Amino acid sequence: MEGGDHLAHERKKAQFDVEAMKIVWAGSRHAFEVSDRISKLVASDPAFRKDNRPMLSRKELFKNTLRKAAYAWKRIIELRLSEEEASKLRFYVDEPAFTDLHWGMFLPAIKGQGTEEQQQKWLPLAYKMQIIGCYAQTELGHGSNSSKWWPGGLGKISTHAVVYARLITDGQDHGVHGFIVQLRSLDDHSPLPGITVGDIGMKFGNGAYNTMDNGVLRFDHVRIPRDQMLMKVSQVSREGKYSQSNVPRQLVYGTMVFVRQTIVADASCALSRAVCIATRYSAVRRQFGSQNGGPETQVIDYKTQQSRLFPLLASAYAFRFVGEWLKWLYTDVTQRLQANDFSTLPEAHACTAGLKSLTTAATADGIEECRKLCGGHGYLCSSGLPELFAVYVPACTYEGDNTVLLLQVARFLVKTLSQLGSGKQPVGTTAYMGQVEHLMQCHCNVQKAEDWLKPAVILEAFEARSARMSVACAKNLSKFTNPEEGFAELSGDLVEAAIAHCQLIIVSKFIEKLQQDIPGKGVKQQLGVLCNIYALFLLHKHQGDFLSTGCITPKQAYLANEQLRALYSQARPNAIALVDAFNYTDHYLGSILGCYDGNVYPKLYEAAWKDPLNDSVVPDGYREYIWPMLKQQLRTARL
Numbered sequence: 001m002e003g004g005d006h007l008a009h010e011r012k013k014a015q016f017d018v019e020a021m022k023i024v025w026a027g028s029r030h031a032f033e034v035s036d037r038i039s040k041l042v043a044s045d046p047a048f049r050k051d052n053r054p055m056l057s058r059k060e061l062f063k064n065t066l067r068k069a070a071y072a073w074k075r076i077i078e079l080r081l082s083e084e085e086a087s088k089l090r091f092y093v094d095e096p097a098f099t100d101l102h103w104g105m106f107l108p109a110i111k112g113q114g115t116e117e118q119q120q121k122w123l124p125l126a127y128k129m130q131i132i133g134c135y136a137q138t139e140l141g142h143g144s145n146s147s148k149w150w151p152g153g154l155g156k157i158s159t160h161a162v163v164y165a166r167l168i169t170d171g172q173d174h175g176v177h178g179f180i181v182q183l184r185s186l187d188d189h190s191p192l193p194g195i196t197v198g199d200i201g202m203k204f205g206n207g208a209y210n211t212m213d214n215g216v217l218r219f220d221h222v223r224i225p226r227d228q229m230l231m232k233v234s235q236v237s238r239e240g241k242y243s244q245s246n247v248p249r250q251l252v253y254g255t256m257v258f259v260r261q262t263i264v265a266d267a268s269c270a271l272s273r274a275v276c277i278a279t280r281y282s283a284v285r286r287q288f289g290s291q292n293g294g295p296e297t298q299v300i301d302y303k304t305q306q307s308r309l310f311p312l313l314a315s316a317y318a319f320r321f322v323g324e325w326l327k328w329l330y331t332d333v334t335q336r337l338q339a340n341d342f343s344t345l346p347e348a349h350a351c352t353a354g355l356k357s358l359t360t361a362a363t364a365d366g367i368e369e370c371r372k373l374c375g376g377h378g379y380l381c382s383s384g385l386p387e388l389f390a391v392y393v394p395a396c397t398y399e400g401d402n403t404v405l406l407l408q409v410a411r412f413l414v415k416t417l418s419q420l421g422s423g424k425q426p427v428g429t430t431a432y433m434g435q436v437e438h439l440m441q442c443h444c445n446v447q448k449a450e451d452w453l454k455p456a457v458i459l460e461a462f463e464a465r466s467a468r469m470s471v472a473c474a475k476n477l478s479k480f481t482n483p484e485e486g487f488a489e490l491s492g493d494l495v496e497a498a499i500a501h502c503q504l505i506i507v508s509k510f511i512e513k514l515q516q517d518i519p520g521k522g523v524k525q526q527l528g529v530l531c532n533i534y535a536l537f538l539l540h541k542h543q544g545d546f547l548s549t550g551c552i553t554p555k556q557a558y559l560a561n562e563q564l565r566a567l568y569s570q571a572r573p574n575a576i577a578l579v580d581a582f583n584y585t586d587h588y589l590g591s592i593l594g595c596y597d598g599n600v601y602p603k604l605y606e607a608a609w610k611d612p613l614n615d616s617v618v619p620d621g622y623r624e625y626i627w628p629m630l631k632q633q634l635r636t637a638r639l
């Protein structure tokens with residue numbers, strides 16, 4: 001079958017209003033319209049072509065990224081795009097670049113940690129791209145006195161950086177503070193005196209994150225003007241006197257809370273993209289197994305394929321909604337901070353750190369699973385999956401290694417439990433800890449598989465598991481005379497307790513989403529199926545936790561799995577429509593396997609001939625290396 005929509009029969013099976021689901025996915029009609037318009041604008045402009053990335057050398061690749069970034073900026077100005085539209089445009093250009101750090105970290109760091117005066121001086125320059133900035137925190141080795149190493153945009157492009165360094169006045173060390181430092185001349189881009197700066201070298205994967213100039217930076221007697229220390233949290237007077245505002249010191253790390261929140265939202269984009277590719281291809285791909293001589297089985301009908309694919313589809317939606325909620329939490333904490341209410345900062349830190357860790361780990365693993373779900377073709381660059389994986393996987397490390405972040409969550413949980421004794425009632429995402437006595441002894445009330453569809457049953461099982469794991473850690477910690485030693489010794493268990501808590505947050509936010517008014521025929525029902533798949537898949541995967549803490553019985557674990565199988569069957573006819581609801585253009589997907597019309601095989605065949613190796617029938621190197629070898633074999637054979 002040539003041309004046409006090869007997935008039309010799948011689209012007809014949908015039991016819900018796909019257009020309405022697109023709006024739920026986007027977050028609002030306005031967000032949908034902006035996203036739809038800008039993604040099509042990017043897709044229709046040949047200047048944003050990206051299929052040649054894996055073939056380019058690092059230098060060609062990097063120059064191409066600079067060209068695209070400059071062109072994107074030109075279009076933003078010409079079209080007078082709003083901040084929201086401009087950021088969508090950069091998103092759909094889909095190429096990591098120095099601009100991500102400029103807009104994503106440099107500007108937020110100044111906004112969050114600079115005084116009014118500092119903001120007035122630096123933000124207009126940065127908004128007009130008259131200076132380009134990066135965020136320089138990480139060091140080559142341990143400590144804050146070796147060389148900066150890793151900051152994106154630093155290597156070749158940034159003119160300025162927010163640099164984190166120790167502040168010492170009168171011989172007294174005041175800890176890490178942020179400073180705006182000019183790195184390069186605004187005339188000829190050469191490094192300023194005393195500054196050594198460059199790129200740190202090739203990274204994982206062809207193309208992929210190599211469009212970014214992650215850099216190294218050293219200072220030798222560089223003087224930073226006093227008023228370039230970011231002074232919202234603490235100040236140094238003209239006389240060299242150090243003082244602190246009446247705000248928590250942790251605000252110095254506020255940019256990370258902001259970025260981690262955006263990374264959670266981004267996880268749903270990356271995972272949904274991989275799932276869209278794997279779902280469409282699984283419907284196109286047929287294998288043996290039909291009966292009565294009918295068409296062969298679509299691989300999406302294999303239960304094994306469904307049990308690997310549908311939890312990822314459900315996770316993409318779950319991460320979308322928890323990302324939405326996290327954005328709300330971040331906005332709320334920001335407003336509170338402005339009113340000098342710092343009470344929710346520890347929770348915002350724990351939620352952003354924990355959810356960043358959980359969603360990036362699941363997304364990186366999920367992209368790789370999607371590659372395998374596409375069989376051999378998933379390994380071709382034209383599937384889009386190898387590059388997506390290579391670009392995405394460092395999210396498990398940047399903005400805080402995922403294990404280190406889970407340990408931050410664990411500290412927060414232990415602290416929350418320890419405060420129960422003094423009568424402090426936990427609120428927000430730890431409110432359930434207030435019923436710890438009930439959760440320690442409650443029994444799951446599931447007798448038949450369908451009982452697992454009740455939100456209250458699911459919630460209680462997840463709350464009980466999380467509470468029991470945290471309490472077990474707290475009890476074990478209390479056996480150590482030195483708490484830090486105990487924390488280090490039990491860190492493995494603490495990480496698992498943190499994971500259980502974060503999974504509870506994601507499940508509960510999905511359930512809360514379903515309590516909202518969601519318009520559109522069948523939309524809520526489909527989201528209900530996905531929510532149950534997400535929760536029961538986690539329960540099945542972590543049944544060891546649920547069983548060992550006595551939250552459920554082996555029979556109830558068996559029933560959960562039975563219900564999960566039934567849910568897969570319900571999701572099956574809607575699978576293609578559920579990925580169509582992401583509203584991704586073929587340009588953004590960048591995948592032959594995931595193309596909207598499902599016309600995969602002719603496109604794969606055609607793409608193969610475009611590979612530079614096929615430019616000539618006889619390859620370069622044949623005469624030099626292969627021909628003499630063949631001749632040698634010929635002579636040996638004759639002897």
Ligand SMILES: CCCCCCCCCCCCC/C=C/C(=O)SCCNC(=O)CCNC(=O)[C@H](O)C(C)(C)COP(=O)(O)OP(=O)(O)OC[C@H]1O[C@@H](n2cnc3c(N)ncnc32)[C@H](O)[C@@H]1OP(=O)(O)O
Nearest residue numbers: 087090091100104137250253254256257262349398399400
């Ligand atoms: C289309 C465009 C899209 C743009 C989107 C933008 C996205 C951009 C894409 C991203 C590109 C990648 C860029 C990557 C950038 C980076 O990686 S920047 C470097 C980030 N580095 C880290 O994250 C390091 C991880 N380590 C930590 O976070 C550590 O906690 C620390 C901050 C280094 C501090 O360590 P330490 O001094 O040892 O203190 P702790 O004991 O850990 O904590 C002390 C108390 O402070 C609390 N706390 C820690 N962090 C925070 C925080 N961020 N906010 C609030 N509070 C925090 C912690 O809980 C402790 O509290 P108490 O227990 O109550 O004392």
Ligand SMILES: Cc1cc2nc3c(=O)[nH]c(=O)nc-3n(C[C@H](O)[C@H](O)[C@H](O)COP(=O)(O)OP(=O)(O)OC[C@H]3O[C@@H](n4cnc5c(N)ncnc54)[C@H](O)[C@@H]3O)c2cc1C
Nearest residue numbers: 101135136137138150151152394397398399400401403404
């Ligand atoms: C692509 C990419 C882009 C980046 N961009 C930037 C940027 O723009 N600006 C910037 O400042 N930085 C940037 N980084 C650096 C990034 O923030 C760090 O790599 C990250 O915070 C992890 O720190 P590390 O590399 O020192 O890892 P390490 O801390 O050395 O981790 C190594 C191992 O030790 C374990 N470990 C470390 N500490 C503990 C602990 N306390 N307890 C238990 N286990 C522990 C970790 O789990 C990990 O397994 C980037 C990194 C990457 C990969």
